[in-house]
Amino acid sequence: TKHVAVLTSGGDAPGMNACIRAIVLSCERAGYRVSGFLRGYNGLLEPDRITLTAERMHNLIQQGGTILHSARCERFCEEDGLKLAARHLNEAEVDTLIVIGGDGSFHGAHALKAHWQGQIIGLPGTIDNDVDGTDATIGYYTAIETAVNSIDKVRDTADAFDRVFVVEVMGRHAGFLGLSAALASASDFVIVPELFSEAQATLAQIRQQIMQRQQRRGPVSYVIVLSEHVWPGGVTRLCEEVSDITGLEARPVTLGHVQRGGSPVSQDRILAVKLGTHAVSLVGKDVTDIMVGISSGAVVNVPLQTTWQKQKTLGEDARATALCLMNQRYQD
Ligand code: ATP
DSSP states (O other): OOEEEEEEOSSOOTTHHHHHHHHHHHHHHHTOEEEEESTTTHHHHTTOEEEOOTGGGTTOTTOOSOTTOOOOOGGGGSHHHHHHHHHHHHHTTOSEEEEEEOHHHHHHHHHHHTTOOSEEEEEEBOTTOOOTTOSOOBTHHHHHHHHHHHHHHHHHHHHHHTOEEEEEEOOTTOOHHHHHHHHHTTOSEEEOGGGOOOHHHHHHHHHHHHHHHHHHHSSOOEEEEEETTTSTTHHHHHHHHHHHHHSSOEEEEEOGGGGGOSOOOHHHHHHHHHHHHHHHHTTTSSOOSEEEEEETTEEEEEETTHHHHSOOOOOTTHHHHHHHHHHGGGOO
16 A cells, blocks of 8 residues: 655645645545655655544644644754654655645755655645745635734724725735735735836835825825835835825734634635645655645646746736736725
């Protein structure tokens, strides 16, 4: 019988548990043994492995986080680490290793290929949606929902006090989470890596919009969504600069790690089940070093390398959508 092992690596994301569950249940149905390595690639090095059973999967689909825990692992980036991992996989007689993680984790999985003969399959799990070769990643939809719920609340207090708020959201170096959260919360302005070019011009735009609204309607509230790693000096600096040019107090809100937690929304659960069951259907087939993703509604296999060779960024329509968002409140 086949032995399938699964691990979760890199930034944790809601829906990773739903994916583990789908893998374990599919393996049981196929008659495969299934285990989990703990704390990402660390579990391969120590080694630290647990047996996963269908009973353990009860009540799991809705739980955030990952029962296998996640972590970064520097030693896995070195050759001796990869060789040690290969030895432990062989000792445990693992046939297929399924890695749920982001593009960094896929780099690792691909590097392992040079030292281990078993089958390697990656599944995209990250709130950033920054993995090329798949339209969506497990955790992305939940993170949007979490950010939107928080921004709605910020909006309430912003309106009550006629204040300016800058809300910083995650996303690594991509604007998927930032733009989606801004659109769904009808924020007033959005700053994401793909659409940002120059700080002074952006500040001038913000100032002009706030001034126009003040002239028309008196005191205003204004919510800006800012992607992490974009603004020189960060969210606090942006608030200072907005205050300087408008004379209004601007408050920073950093959503931070709340975006990584929480019960997964249905879309993430469904995606996790689709990708997890498909991965198990590939066990023993002549396909390895791949990621299973979703493209135009269909489950696809792509070589792991495609997931990081090109930086995945917002589509062509992003600028027009963002402009619509930024203008909407000035035409009322
Ligand atoms: P997220 O983007 O959500 O944080 P990620 O999977 O991209 O997820 P990373 O921290 O980039 O997260 O990578 C996770 C782990 O993958 C690293 O800690 C390391 O163990 C492994 N890894 C990354 N790059 C390599 C590489 N070039 N060779 C071997 N292992 C790697």
